[in-house]
Amino acid sequence: MMTVEHLNFSYPCGRQILKDISFSAESGAFLAILGNNGAGKSTLLKCFDHILRPQSGSVLVDGTDLLTLSLSELAKQVAFVAQGASGARLTVYDMLLLGRKPYIKWGISQRDRGIADDTLRQMGLDHLAMRYLDQLSGGEQQKVLLARALVQEPKVLLLDEPTSNLDLRNQYEVLGLVRHVCRERGITAVVVIHDLNLALRFCDRFLFLHGGTVFAAGDAAVVNPENIRTVYGMDAAVEHIDGKQVVIPLP
Amino acid sequence: MEHKHPRSDAAAPVSYDLFLRRKWTALAALLAVLIALVLFSLTTGSSGITLRQVLETVLGRGTAQTEAIVFRVRLPRVATAVVVGAALALSGCAMQNVLHNPLASASTLGVSQGAAFGAALAIIALDAGVQNVANAGTAITISSPGTVTVCAFAGGLATTVFVLALSRLRGVSPATMILAGVALSSMFTGATTLLQYFADDVQVATVVYWTFGDLGRPGWREIAMIGLTSLAALLFFLWNRWNYNALESGAATAKSLGVNVELLTYASMAACTLIAAMSVAFVGVISFVGLVAPHMIRRFTGNDYRFLIPGSALGGSILLLLGDLVSKSILSPIVLPIGAITSFLGAPLFLWMLFKGRERL
Numbered sequence: 001m002m003t004v005e006h007l008n009f010s011y012p013c014g015r016q017i018l019k020d021i022s023f024s025a026e027s028g029a030f031l032a033i034l035g036n037n038g039a040g041k042s043t044l045l046k047c048f049d050h051i052l053r054p055q056s057g058s059v060l061v062d063g064t065d066l067l068t069l070s071l072s073e074l075a076k077q078v079a080f081v082a083q084g085a086s087g088a089r090l091t092v093y094d095m096l097l098l099g100r101k102p103y104i105k106w107g108i109s110q111r112d113r114g115i116a117d118d119t120l121r122q123m124g125l126d127h128l129a130m131r132y133l134d135q136l137s138g139g140e141q142q143k144v145l146l147a148r149a150l151v152q153e154p155k156v157l158l159l160d161e162p163t164s165n166l167d168l169r170n171q172y173e174v175l176g177l178v179r180h181v182c183r184e185r186g187i188t189a190v191v192v193i194h195d196l197n198l199a200l201r202f203c204d205r206f207l208f209l210h211g212g213t214v215f216a217a218g219d220a221a222v223v224n225p226e227n228i229r230t231v232y233g234m235d236a237a238v239e240h241i242d243g244k245q246v247v248i249p250l251p
Numbered sequence: 252m253e254h255k256h257p258r259s260d261a262a263a264p265v266s267y268d269l270f271l272r273r274k275w276t277a278l279a280a281l282l283a284v285l286i287a288l289v290l291f292s293l294t295t296g297s298s299g300i301t302l303r304q305v306l307e308t309v310l311g312r313g314t315a316q317t318e319a320i321v322f323r324v325r326l327p328r329v330a331t332a333v334v335v336g337a338a339l340a341l342s343g344c345a346m347q348n349v350l351h352n353p354l355a356s357a358s359t360l361g362v363s364q365g366a367a368f369g370a371a372l373a374i375i376a377l378d379a380g381v382q383n384v385a386n387a388g389t390a391i392t393i394s395s396p397g398t399v400t401v402c403a404f405a406g407g408l409a410t411t412v413f414v415l416a417l418s419r420l421r422g423v424s425p426a427t428m429i430l431a432g433v434a435l436s437s438m439f440t441g442a443t444t445l446l447q448y449f450a451d452d453v454q455v456a457t458v459v460y461w462t463f464g465d466l467g468r469p470g471w472r473e474i475a476m477i478g479l480t481s482l483a484a485l486l487f488f489l490w491n492r493w494n495y496n497a498l499e500s501g502a503a504t505a506k507s508l509g510v511n512v513e514l515l516t517y518a519s520m521a522a523c524t525l526i527a528a529m530s531v532a533f534v535g536v537i538s539f540v541g542l543v544a545p546h547m548i549r550r551f552t553g554n555d556y557r558f559l560i561p562g563s564a565l566g567g568s569i570l571l572l573l574g575d576l577v578s579k580s581i582l583s584p585i586v587l588p589i590g591a592i593t594s595f596l597g598a599p600l601f602l603w604m605l606f607k608g609r610e611r612l
Contacts, residue, residue: 051506075509082507088499089554093267098500101493102509130266132553152508 001027002156002188007057009040009047017043019212021057025188025205027155030179032199033192034223035209036232041192042083044209045158048190049080061155061188075102079149083160092136092144093129096120099151116151122181123147139170146178150185157182159191163198171195175202196223196247220245274558277551281565285333288572292329293321295579324467330474331466332575333568335530336540338481340567342523343541344548344560345488348495349516350418352425356542357527360414360428361435362407363536366528368439368446369406371458373399375450396473396533403532407524410435415520464535464590466575473533480529481564484522488560491515495556537590539597540570546604570597 003024010016017040025031033041046052048059050071059066061077069077079099088095096119100112120126123143133141142162149157162178163171179202182189193199199206206222208215210231216222228236228247235250294302298320307313308321343356357363377398410432417423417431443462447455469477488495494515497505502512527541547570548562571589574596578587 046503049507051503071506071511072509075507078507080504080507082501082503088496089549090496090499091270091553091555093270094496094555098493098496098508101497104493130270158507 001025001060001062002029002190003058003060004048005058005060007044007047007054007059009043009052009054017212018047018054021214023207023214023217025190027062027188028183028186029205030182030189030203031191031205031207032203033190033207033209034196034199034231035215039209039231040212041209042160045080045160045190045192048156048158049078050074051080072102075152077154078156078158079152079154080158081145081149081160081162083164089132089134091129092125092131092133093120095133095144095148096151099148102152115153119147119151119181123150123177138165139167139174142166142170142174143177146174150181150187154187157187157189159189159193161192161194163193163195171198172201196228199223200245200247223247274552274555278558278562278565281562281569285565285569285572288569288576289329289333292332292572292576293325295576296320296325327469327471327474328467328575329572330478331469331534332571334474334478334481335466335534335537336544336567336569336571337564338477338484338526338530338567339537339541339571340544340563341481341484341488341560342527343567344545344556344563345495345519346523347545348498348556349519350414350425350428351498352428353546354425354429354542356539357407357523357531358436358536358538359542360432361410361439362414362524362527363531363538364436364439364443365410366403366407366524366531367462367536368443369402369404369528370399370532371443371446372406373402374457375446375454377402396476399532400476400529403528404525406439407528407531408521410439411520411524415517462535462590463588464537464593466534466571466589467586469533477526477529477533481526484526485560485564487522488519488556491519492556492560495560496554499554499556535590537571538594539601540567540574540593543597543601543604544570546601 001024005022007018007021008016009018021044033044035041043052047054048066050067050069054067057067064077066074066077090098093116096116097108097112099119100108100115103112120129123146125140125143125147128136128140128144133144136144142165146159146162149159157178159178163175166174175198178189181187191199191203193203200220200223205217205219207217208222208227208231215231216227223245224238225236228234228238237248237250239246239248290302290305293305294300300317300320304313304317305321305325308317309326313321339357342362346355346357346360347353357366413435414428414432417428443458447458450458494505494510497508497510498512498515505512530537544566545559545563548559548566552558552562571593574589574593577596578589578592581587
């Protein structure tokens with residue numbers, strides 16, 4: 001269970017980005033953070049992971065306030081996959097082992113290796129283990145970065161636009177894979193995502209950020225024409241095709 | 252929490268063990284090259300002692316004459332090349348990581364020149380100057396290495412603080428950082444020249460000697476100082492090897508993996524500045540070794556700092572020993588200044604790497 005209460009964040013220059021953010025998500029939930037550019041979506045993710053420090057509020061995961069944890073303790077609870085590709089020239093297997101960084105004292109243990117092996121298999125990356133990351137395609141790189149985050153054994157997985165560099169097929173494959181692993185391991189995923197239809201397909205909770213505040217939150221019912229019009233300033237129809245909810249923009 | 256992880260069908264781990272073994276083998280090969288170069292360097296010189304005589308002397312069975320040559324001339328020179336080369340390469344390796352700048356090194360950022368100015372100030376203005384005035388030129392030694400080191404470190408640190416402040420500004424490209432380094436270098440070089448203008452003859456001799464770079468000057472005391480500090484820095488860098496690997500993926504990712512990025516950056520830069528400043532204080536400004544050595548090693552190890560850190564140290568020692576051999580052999584028996592030689596050999600090498608492997612730099 002993840003509960004965010006009264007979170008406020010402003011940059012040192014004084015501009016307030018997030019105002020009194022509160023919401024909660026059950027363990028194993030797949031939560032989409034939606035909103036227009038500059039609404040504070042990425043800022044919100046970074047506040048959960050000490051990359052930015054909120055001025056007030058709390059982020060409780062199973063009763064522990066993440067904001068009071070040290071960086072290395074936090075890294076055992078929360079994993080983050082940044083937007084865009086990593087330029088690191090490391091092998092895929094080393095990149096996965098890097099996910100064990102919060103647990104590594106001096107060397108790598110058999111347990112670290114075992115977890116990396118399992119995740120490698122689960123994400124279907126076995127055949128790429130010894131390749132250098134910068135030789136892989138965008139979809140493969142994204143899978144490796146997600147695998148690295150899973151190797152951290154987090155309770156919460158933060159994804160900042162995980163599909164922005166992927167083609168259609170890879171978008172569905174990567175998100176489907178992550179959702180599967182998260183459900184299996186009971187990981188709560190918080191995903192910043194621009195594509196509403198992709199969000200509707202894979203997420204079970206939705207949160208609209210608008211002007212730095214929570215505009216609406218809930219299940220798929222909150223993704224309706226009224227909310228879309230207010231948040232994005234654009235008309236849209238919401239239909240059901242083959243039992244799947246889809247958003248059709250009507251500019 | 253303890254679950255079992257079957258390792259039976261582990262295709263990846265087996266090849267990973269092989270992969271690791273290959274990297275260790277590469278490091279062992281570098282070490283072998285270094286040892287061979289050390290032995291070869293010990294036998295080259297104007298007095299014509301053979302390797303056998305050198306080894307006998309080292310084992311304590313030499314004559315008074317060979318002992319004097321080996322322990323007071325050749326061994327210190329070789330040891331200096333090894334520790335200074337390693338120090339410069341280590342500092343370049345860590346700087347390139349924490350500044351996210353493949354062109355960073357003590358000499359390209361102006362840290363070395365800042366340290367040189369600090370050391371010159373100590374020698375000329377603070378009289379940390381010269382012993383053995385009687386036979387100046389052959390036996391110029393720094394009378395208080397402590398003062399010189401502190402001043403060199405202060406000079407280098409001034410540049411480092413400036414570079415770090417610059418790196419915190421948004422949108423400063425790696426190239427801009429290096430251009431700022433060029434500006435700082437020329438400022439410090441100008442200041443050093445001004446100091447020389449007001450110095451007396453012996454002081455000028457000392458300062459000039461060492462702006463050329465001279466591997467023959469440090470005594471055992473200075474070698475031990477550089478060696479021990481570099482060893483401490485090497486252990487610090489190795490301790491942080493996974494942190495550097497994490498930082499390769501960007502500051503945000505590193506933080507999410509539990510790395511205290513600010514602390515790592517400041518501590519690493521301080522360590523880099525200290526070992527580079529120490530080298531400059533006792534040997535003079537030596538360019539390019541710190542920049543080129545880590546890039547040469549990257550070709551074998553990728554950006555894996557578990558291997559890149561020790562590899563860079565070995566590579567730096569090898570490069571500087573090679574430079575020393577060249578400086579001794581081109582116009583033998585005249586020994587050319589090592590600073591000029593590394594610049595002459597390092598610059599084309601660096602340009603070649605720049606154009607050949609642009610995508611990786």
